[in-house]
Amino acid sequence: MIAKHLDLSRITSLAPSTALVVGTFDGVHIGHKYLVEEGFKAADNVAVLLVYTNKKLTKLHQKSGVLTSLEDRVEIFEKFGVKTVYLLNLGDELLKLEPCEFINKVLVPLAPNSVIVGTDFRFGRGAKGTGEDLREFGKNVFTTRVLAPLYYENEKVSTSLIKELLSKGKPKIAKSLLGRYYALTGLVTKGYGLGNKLGFPTANIAFDPSYFVPAHGVYFVRVKFRANYYFGMASLGYHPTVNKVNVPLLEVNIFNFNENIYHDALTVEFIDYLRPEFKFESVDTLIKQLQKDRENCEFKIEKGEY
16 A cells, blocks of 8 residues: 655656545544545546545544544555555645646646546635536546536435444444444553443543544444454543543553553454443442443444344
């Protein structure tokens, strides 16, 4: 896999018979995978032009958090079979380009045999450029395919829909639209030690706050540690019964696991939502509920509900 920032002063053309899939791809969901699959039907190779910007407009759009970082997106596209991802940061100068100028300065030098975008892709000054502009201004260099979105229950598959599902405690449906479990990755840090006292030792995960945080509550999860996977249950929220905090914490009880993992990286995949956060009347009541939560997870493991 080659991932590199696109330098407009030194663009080299793509390999012959290459389809170029263009977009921002926040989330990299099944709709984006569909664009790549159609690219492989049209050409021997597929490259991705991942357009992003650090401008205020994007920050406002992503104020609830991102589903995938740039690094995540590159990694997912690699799993799709893409060999080259170009990263294009839309700075001030590029944002001023008219649609035809954007095509001539960015796409024409790459010389793909086809360009593939979704119907909602926009580009150029004021985001005025559309798929029809790609067809018109690029017709002497490449063909253009504008693909209709995929739908779930009459709603367009989108990052916004996936975030809505996650915020409502529906990670299983979100997985069907993402094509993978939604996950948070972070370093294991020292916590209050409460899990050990309750009989459910937990790893406290310090995750990047720029990521989208799903509904608070208790989850059935899968944990990736190095190259291995383990099932577990996780609490996401403020643990209101004991040692209430002001910032959401992600704590995971990993089943059949007994290693020192402080300062190691863990990835927590959200498989199913078990229940919301509760403030229990007593610690004993909390322990009984945690036992029920674990039994629920073990039932799901036994039935293959993951």
